[in-house]
Amino acid sequence: MSNIKIHVFHCGKVCVAPDIPFGGEKTNIIKASGLLTPKSKRLWLPVSAYLIEYENYKILVDTGWSREVSPQGLYDKKAQINHMSRILYKINQAIIPKGQTIDEQLKNIGIKAQDIDYVLLTHLGCDHVSGIKTLKNAKHILVSKDELKFAQKNRLRYTKTMWEGINLEQFNFKDTNDGPFHKSYDLLGNEVIKLIKIPGHSDGLFAVKITYNNKFVLLYLDGGYASKSWKEMILPGISSDKEKQYKSLQWIRDMSLNENCIESLANHDSDIKHHIITF
Template sequence: MEKIKIHVLHTGRVCVDPALPFKSKSKNPIAYTGIGRNPKNRLWLPVSVYLIEHPNGLILYDTGWHREVSPEGKYSRIAQIKHMYLRHYLLNQAKLPKGKAIDEQLEEMGIKPSDLDYVILSHMHTDHASGLKLVKVAKKIMVSKTEMEDTVRHPVRYARRMWDGVQIDTFSFKNTGLGPVGKSYDLFGDGSIELINIPGHTNGIAAMKINNNGKYVLLFADGGYAEKSWKEMIAPGTALDRDGAMASIAWIKEMSRKEACLESLANHDPDVIPHEIIL
């Protein structure tokens, strides 16, 4: 197959308690909320999205923050609460510099949102789905059926206003034997883009494995928050299913260590900077 180019982009940052990305050993069962914790210890982490130039079209994986969280590039508490609701704002505050919203970065690259053939969401949490309305004119927007069902089963974990009025299609994971629970979805039917169920953080979260010329890149979203997640086997503090999350991290670790793996990337790894990957 022709070469595939992956653009690793940062759409601002997110501020969280350390127990949210890296489950705390604290006796505080809600340490990830930051309640009763020192705010000086909070972390600012990047919010990554990925633009994939594939022979079959342009694919955007996740959407990052919407400009609404930072009007005119300025931090705005009121704007963020309005955009994501108070409960989410208390968990994760946003910063989005001017020019870093996904539509702004696409424009800088000479790409219109309508040029996108696919927008694929790893899952529907705020910092992944916030920017959906910026690219709602993409040809096709997709998320797993399981994840969309989770937005109904566990509504407190989501901010549904972020996709009100947006046409989103769902795909169903198949029993393929791939991934920690053996379920995946082959986007093009040729094995080049595999969406692999890595449950734990949410039930329907989908990692993206991009395959070409005997090599692959693994984008594991919030299956873990950084490389240290799989190196040290640390589950996200907000995991819906901790056992499932640990099984998914074990699979991520296995896949990340294979010789064929060019890069393995989490969405919020502070050690990852914007760059391009040629596969």
């Protein structure tokens, strides 16, 4: 019997300008926003969430889109603007077919919100926290203190109403040997699930490293948008600090090439399909 099971879910899609995932170091906020990008040039990318089953724990990483952005499972401009604001709608459109929200997919495998021990919000971007209210009854919902502080200062980039009324538990990264900036948080205190700070896309973004018997899976979320990001060292177009973003991506590359890495996964990689990792 496997000791760890990781479900890789797709919870809808997001439509963005090519410069958001693959803008590189020389992109600018106008190109990344997509405000001047023709619809025909924009990309539809998957939005992922992950369920980690380990011993008696059920741990969810991010939430994907809420049903509110796509009430009938179809593209709905009005619903999206109401849910995420007109500005964010201009930058990233959404669609989530029926049955693909995280609560719908968890229900299909017999899991309710109250069964979830931890929801880990790697950062507070709209396509990562949109579905959080359907999981408000989870036992713990965690976000880094650095990320919440960053979100409060960057209101055009974030939609606070998505997590208003949710009991967010803040944690501080600790000084460790992990990650590009030697900052991490050991979720269970046994070094199996570590939240590793990878700033650059946002100040409080973290990767999730799941380790067992020296083998590991790395979820690096928006530290890069696909495997080609670290293979070709292409920075995402949205950043809070380009230098930190590059250093974080270099660490992702090093970890992904490590012989003990089973899989390393970006949140929006079109090559990654819904699957289950066991080890």
